[in-house]
Amino acid sequence: MIQQLRSNLDRLRRNEDQLALVLSLLIGALVGLVVVAFILLTGRISARMYPAGGAGWRRIVVPVLGSLSTGYLLWRYFPNARGSGIPQTKAAIFIHDGRILFRTVFGKFFCCSASLASGIALGREGPSVQVGAGLASVVARNLGLTPKQVKALVPAGCAAALAAAFNTPIAAVLFSLEEILGDLHATVLGSVVLSAATSWMVLHLVLGDDPLFHVSGYQLVHPAEFGVYAVLGVVGGLGSVCFVKLLLGLRGWFMRLPKKTAWFQPVAGGLTVGILGYFVPEVLGVGYNQVEKVLNGNIVIKLVVLFALLKIVATSVCYASGNAGGIFGPSLFIGAMMGAAVGGVAHMLFPTVTAGPGAYALVGMGTAFAGIVRTPWTSVIMIFEITRDYTIIVPLMISNMIAFFISQKLQKEPIYEALSHQEGIHLPTAESRIHDDRMQVEQAMRLNPLVFSPDAELSAILDQVRAGAFNAWPVVGELGLQGMILNAEIEKFVAAGDAHKKLSEVLLDASADGHAMAPHVHPDQSLSLAMERMGTNHVNVLPVVSRANVHQLVGIVALEDILNTYGFAKRGGG
Amino acid sequence: MAKPIAGRSFIATFGLVFLAIAGLFAADTFLAKTDRAESHIEATRLFQQGQSLMAKGDSLAAVARINDALAIERGNNDYLRALAEAQLAAGENSDSEVTLTGLLNTNSTDGPANLLMARVLMREGRGADAVSFFHRAIYGLWKKDPEGNRRRARLELIDLLAQQNSKEELLAELLPIQDNAPQDLDTRTRLGDLFLRADSPSRAADVFRGILHQMPANLPAHRGLGQSEFAQGDYRAAQRDFQAALRISPDDAASRHWLDLCDQLLQLDPTLRGLSADERWRRSVALVEFVQSDVGACLKPDSPPELQELAAKADAAVKAHVNPAHESEASEANLDLAEQLWQVRRKECQPPASSDSALALVLKRLAR
Numbered sequence: 001m002i003q004q005l006r007s008n009l010d011r012l013r014r015n016e017d018q019l020a021l022v023l024s025l026l027i028g029a030l031v032g033l034v035v036v037a038f039i040l041l042t043g044r045i046s047a048r049m050y051p052a053g054g055a056g057w058r059r060i061v062v063p064v065l066g067s068l069s070t071g072y073l074l075w076r077y078f079p080n081a082r083g084s085g086i087p088q089t090k091a092a093i094f095i096h097d098g099r100i101l102f103r104t105v106f107g108k109f110f111c112c113s114a115s116l117a118s119g120i121a122l123g124r125e126g127p128s129v130q131v132g133a134g135l136a137s138v139v140a141r142n143l144g145l146t147p148k149q150v151k152a153l154v155p156a157g158c159a160a161a162l163a164a165a166f167n168t169p170i171a172a173v174l175f176s177l178e179e180i181l182g183d184l185h186a187t188v189l190g191s192v193v194l195s196a197a198t199s200w201m202v203l204h205l206v207l208g209d210d211p212l213f214h215v216s217g218y219q220l221v222h223p224a225e226f227g228v229y230a231v232l233g234v235v236g237g238l239g240s241v242c243f244v245k246l247l248l249g250l251r252g253w254f255m256r257l258p259k260k261t262a263w264f265q266p267v268a269g270g271l272t273v274g275i276l277g278y279f280v281p282e283v284l285g286v287g288y289n290q291v292e293k294v295l296n297g298n299i300v301i302k303l304v305v306l307f308a309l310l311k312i313v314a315t316s317v318c319y320a321s322g323n324a325g326g327i328f329g330p331s332l333f334i335g336a337m338m339g340a341a342v343g344g345v346a347h348m349l350f351p352t353v354t355a356g357p358g359a360y361a362l363v364g365m366g367t368a369f370a371g372i373v374r375t376p377w378t379s380v381i382m383i384f385e386i387t388r389d390y391t392i393i394v395p396l397m398i399s400n401m402i403a404f405f406i407s408q409k410l411q412k413e414p415i416y417e418a419l420s421h422q423e424g425i426h427l428p429t430a431e432s433r434i435h436d437d438r439m440q441v442e443q444a445m446r447l448n449p450l451v452f453s454p455d456a457e458l459s460a461i462l463d464q465v466r467a468g469a470f471n472a473w474p475v476v477g478e479l480g481l482q483g484m485i486l487n488a489e490i491e492k493f494v495a496a497g498d499a500h501k502k503l504s505e506v507l508l509d510a511s512a513d514g515h516a517m518a519p520h521v522h523p524d525q526s527l528s529l530a531m532e533r534m535g536t537n538h539v540n541v542l543p544v545v546s547r548a549n550v551h552q553l554v555g556i557v558a559l560e561d562i563l564n565t566y567g568f569a570k571r572g573g574g
Numbered sequence: 575m576a577k578p579i580a581g582r583s584f585i586a587t588f589g590l591v592f593l594a595i596a597g598l599f600a601a602d603t604f605l606a607k608t609d610r611a612e613s614h615i616e617a618t619r620l621f622q623q624g625q626s627l628m629a630k631g632d633s634l635a636a637v638a639r640i641n642d643a644l645a646i647e648r649g650n651n652d653y654l655r656a657l658a659e660a661q662l663a664a665g666e667n668s669d670s671e672v673t674l675t676g677l678l679n680t681n682s683t684d685g686p687a688n689l690l691m692a693r694v695l696m697r698e699g700r701g702a703d704a705v706s707f708f709h710r711a712i713y714g715l716w717k718k719d720p721e722g723n724r725r726r727a728r729l730e731l732i733d734l735l736a737q738q739n740s741k742e743e744l745l746a747e748l749l750p751i752q753d754n755a756p757q758d759l760d761t762r763t764r765l766g767d768l769f770l771r772a773d774s775p776s777r778a779a780d781v782f783r784g785i786l787h788q789m790p791a792n793l794p795a796h797r798g799l800g801q802s803e804f805a806q807g808d809y810r811a812a813q814r815d816f817q818a819a820l821r822i823s824p825d826d827a828a829s830r831h832w833l834d835l836c837d838q839l840l841q842l843d844p845t846l847r848g849l850s851a852d853e854r855w856r857r858s859v860a861l862v863e864f865v866q867s868d869v870g871a872c873l874k875p876d877s878p879p880e881l882q883e884l885a886a887k888a889d890a891a892v893k894a895h896v897n898p899a900h901e902s903e904a905s906e907a908n909l910d911l912a913e914q915l916w917q918v919r920r921k922e923c924q925p926p927a928s929s930d931s932a933l934a935l936v937l938k939r940l941a942r
Contacts, residue, residue: 006585009584009585009588010584013584026591026595029595030591030594030595030598033595033598033599034598036602036606037598037602037605040602040605040606040609041605043609044605044608044609044612047612052616052619139587139591142583142587142590143584143587143588144584144587202599206599206602206603207606214648216672289645292645298641
């Protein structure tokens with residue numbers, strides 16, 4: 001039997017597709033169980049730290065001690081386990097071939113659990129993602145998989161973790177593709193879906209079928225409400241930008257402090273949240289209980305505004321000072337409070353045409369998430385999954401998109417990218433890819449370029465070629481583009497005394513010795529691709545041809561034009 | 575296919591992963607179980623605090639505390655019911671309705687929830703809607719003391735029907751409860767009163783007699799029995815009962831009022847048994863005189879000729895001297911005249927000041 005098992009495993013090892021399938025399931029189950037353990041452990045420690053009816057001083061002492069102890073452990077033993085875990089996971093995928101050490105996973109799990117249980121105002125979702133990705137990486141590397149296979153499994157670990165942490169399997173899949181990989185069409189989709197689904201099933205098996213928040217059914221009361229949701233989008237977008245800028249500014253400040261203070265810095269977060277929490281206990285921890293109350297309409301407008309402001313401050317300081325924890329949960333808290341405030345005011349002014357503040361709190365959560373994390377589709381699906389309420393989706397989409405665009409306009413760099421940049425790491429993002437793709441040949445192309453007839457003799461064009469800035473020229477005849485003639489080829493023939501040769505003959509000869517001017521680009525292709533092709537073929541100009549007919553010359557694109565399009569100054573003499 | 579990195583133990587890693595999954599599953603299950611147990615204890619504590627606050631009358635604080643308990647044990651129907659009750663007590667009627675709607679969506683046969691919903695609807699002035707929830711409560715499921723709770727629900731429904739003056743429905747609800755109602759004095763007295771309101775004086779009389787059999791000196795029972803007998807037209811028996819009531823409590827204004835009415839009726843009513851022909855005639859003349867006086871107050875020059883003619887006849891009847899041998903015939907004629915006058919008066923004049931005045935009652939009886 002053991003022999004049979006061994007042989008089956010050996011077969012599995014040699015079949016890449018089957019192995020990916022099996023590993024997705026296993027990683028889904030493993031990560032799901034670890035995240036459930038993380039949630040339960042954090043909850044139990046928190047209950048011990050803050051017993052019912054406990055004294056007020058605990059709210060200051062516990063976060064300070066928690067941040068001090070975990071701060072030291074993170075500095076001394078687990079330096080990669082600080083912060084959210086999302087930028088670290090992206091760095092592992094794009095820079096370190098998916099390599100995340102077990103030590104980091106271990107440190108993240110325990111330090112984060114202790115930190116969150118002590119009341120630090122950060123969330124559990126980001127750290128769960130790093131733990132999930134780390135476990136996938138550890139398992140894949142120990143199985144002896146190739147770096148490519150390891151990298152393919154890491155997003156599956158992320159999705160499994162998020163599915164269990166948020167109880168949102170679809171949003172987890174989307175987040176892994178939209179934020180972690182930055183590509184909604186990634187080839188690992190199958191593994192990611194399987195893993196997220198398995199993890200979600202494990203969560204339900206152990207903890208039961210309970211959504212993160214229980215929300216009354218909300219719906220659009222009147223079409224005029226779209227206007228209020230648009231206002232919420234604006235408020236959410238501005239609030240998100242304030243939060244991100246404050247967090248990044250504070251983090252920059254902490255990073256400029258002497259290195260020897262790094263182990264002590266998290267105490268600043270603990271002390272801040274402790275002092276704020278002493279007066280306003282709702283600031284402590286991630287605050288999901290408060291979110292649920294607000295979602296069900298239990299609000300006082302002044303209080304929700306205060307909660308939102310204090311949470312922005314507390315989370316920013318906690319994160320910037322180097323505590324372990326994420327910003328997902330706090331984003332939802334801030335969004336819910338902002339939404340409740342906008343909804344509360346709207347409902348007070350227009351009670352007959354607006355829903356209660358709970359509906360706006362619900363939409364506000366997604367709005368803040370879209371504004372802060374900049375994953376608009378994930379946020380829409382996540383709110384739908386968290387609440388299991390479809391009726392609010394359209395206002396949510398409107399509000400999310402407004403917040404997303406405002407955030408994009410006022411804070412150019414998405415938060416995770418900016419956090420990586422502060423660490424000196426430059427990661428590709430979905431936005432940067434879109435931006436790259438947006439720079440197309442069409443934008444740099446020259447129309448009606450100088451072309452030569454295939455019947456022209458070399459001697460006739462020699463002067464023009466020598467005076468020109470390019471090292472190749474399009475040859476266009478009755479049948480359209482026939483190729484590109486290189487300056488070097490022309491000079492070679494002239495030097496050999498063949499100046500009377502026609503270009504068509506030279507092109508044929510060039511083809512014969514492997515120098516045919518095959519490379520070209522289309523108007524809708526990216527400039528980066530054009531540059532790549534120029535480099536490969538040692539030319540500073542490429543013909544731009546129609547997709548419908550490759551012999552139809554649309555124009556040319558030159559290296560100089562591309563550089564100009566990217567914003568480099570034109571060099572004199574061109 | 576990509577080449578695996580050499581030197582790693584493929585099978586051992588798989589084994590370790592399976593072991594980790596099994597171990598974690600066991601640990602998670604244990605943690606979840608412990609967590610649930612602790613959460614349950616905490617929720618119970620908060621719930622009990624809420625109940626205690628409710629008992630002290632601090633309904634708003636009770637609502638907050640029970641909500642806290644519900645945040646820990648979501649979907650606990652006992653907590654939801656208590657929350658709805660606290661919300662109702664705190665005047666948060668619409669919140670209470672929302673809570674109960676959710677609860678009833680999951681279990682429409684929940685007796686206590688239906689009863690609470692009926693109370694909420696009554697508070698909102700939606701009595702007609704409340705009736706169906708009372709019925710669902712009466713026929714719904716109750717965990718504790720189902721019979722007692724159903725009876726209490728029915729009594730609340732009966733009170734509502736009595737308020738709405740729905741006599742037939744009221745009687746329909748009273749009949750099933752008559753035999754198994756609690757035997758305490760208050761309930762029995764209330765039942766007797768309700769039978770009276772449901773126009774079932776004989777059943778009311780039975781109830782009050784039952785009470786008096788055990789407690790002969792019970793004032794409400796004497797008064798209730800008097801009213802029952804009065805409603806059945808037995809004024810003499812009613813008079814005795816009201817007199818008995820006044821012997822127990824001479825200051826009882828209600829009994830005094832009823833006794834006066836009985837006295838007036840007994841002096842006025844010409845249809846009483848045992849009257850001599852002469853007495854019957856004198857009463858019939860007095861009755862015509864009373865009606866004539868009542869009609870005279872609204873008689874105008876432009877009143878219909880029919881009324882004027884009847885008034886003239888009445889005038890003649892009052893002044894007439896009748897031979898004792900014809901007193902019986904004259905009495906019948908007088909009573910017919912009084913009744914006709916009363917009928918015309920009802921059409922042409924303002925309604926009488928009191929519908930339960932002795933005169934009105936005698937004429938009502940004559941009409942029957």
